[in-house]
Amino acid sequence: MNDRAIEIKENIESVKKCIAKAAQKSGRKSSAITLVAVTKYVTLDDMRYAIEAGIKVVGENKVQDAKKKFFQIGPVVDWHMIGHLQTNKARQAAALFSTIQTVDSLKVVEVLDKEAMRFDRKLNVLIEVNISHDENKFGIHPDETKQLIQAVCEKEHLVPVGLMAMAPYVEDKELTRPFFRVLKQLFDEIKEEMNPGKKWNMLSMGMTNDYEVAIEEGSTLVRIGTGIFQKQSGRR
Numbered sequence: 001m002n003d004r005a006i007e008i009k010e011n012i013e014s015v016k017k018c019i020a021k022a023a024q025k026s027g028r029k030s031s032a033i034t035l036v037a038v039t040k041y042v043t044l045d046d047m048r049y050a051i052e053a054g055i056k057v058v059g060e061n062k063v064q065d066a067k068k069k070f071f072q073i074g075p076v077v078d079w080h081m082i083g084h085l086q087t088n089k090a091r092q093a094a095a096l097f098s099t100i101q102t103v104d105s106l107k108v109v110e111v112l113d114k115e116a117m118r119f120d121r122k123l124n125v126l127i128e129v130n131i132s133h134d135e136n137k138f139g140i141h142p143d144e145t146k147q148l149i150q151a152v153c154e155k156e157h158l159v160p161v162g163l164m165a166m167a168p169y170v171e172d173k174e175l176t177r178p179f180f181r182v183l184k185q186l187f188d189e190i191k192e193e194m195n196p197g198k199k200w201n202m203l204s205m206g207m208t209n210d211y212e213v214a215i216e217e218g219s220t221l222v223r224i225g226t227g228i229f230q231k232q233s234g235r236r
């Protein structure tokens with residue numbers, strides 16, 4: 001193994017340790033939390049090292065980039081779309097991703113269902129919720145989320161699996177906690193009131209800066225880029 005492969009492996013191991021600790025605090029096993037390696041800025045080599053070190057799910061934020069990487073790496077990992085989806089990219093997205101984490105409008109629901117039908121696939125869908133009420137961020141307003149879930153439930157080729165959100169970036173991670181709590185509550189309400197199905201189990205919240213807090217608040221899927229691919233100081 002070369003230095004970079006070792007570095008990525010060590011990063012993954014230390015992220016996994018932190019996941020296990022945070023899971024324990026919330027009374028869960030680390031196996032209840034899926035680690036998604038966010039590979040949007042990384043090279044194919046780095047991606048391969050992460051996969052060799054045990055990564056099973058990758059997150060990409062641009063369809064075009066994901067497509068290039070998919071041709072090289074293939075379906076050995078599960079591909080999640082974590083960036084904003086433009087409807088004119090829905091066909092390619094439906095062809096290569098198993099899961100779209102960023103559905104936030106009725107229009108995207110309609111188009112994705114149609115494209116998934118073309119490939120005779122079922123796509124897992126998470127609704128992206130704008131929990132920080134930041135106008136510059138994507139995501140549907142929390143009050144409109146149930147309506148959108150209803151629309152997903154009615155589509156033959158879409159499977160509602162959960163909710164995704166980003167907390168505002170803050171120095172003090174503790175300040176993200178109330179945002180995650182709101183999303184968890186919405187996630188539970190939908191489960192109880194709407195009966196979205198057996199696959200409703202993905203609460204995608206937490207990035208490098210705040211994933212421990214997110215897990216303590218009930219996250220079942222964390223999206224980590226920097227924490228896995230950063231270069232450690234003291235190494236070349």
Ligand SMILES: *Cc1c(COP(=O)(O)O)cnc(C)c1O
Pocket residue numbers: 038040061082083166207208209223224225226227
């Ligand atoms: C880039 C990105 C991440 C990963 O962020 P890090 O801080 O590098 O862990 C997670 N989620 C989304 C939606 C992203 O765009």
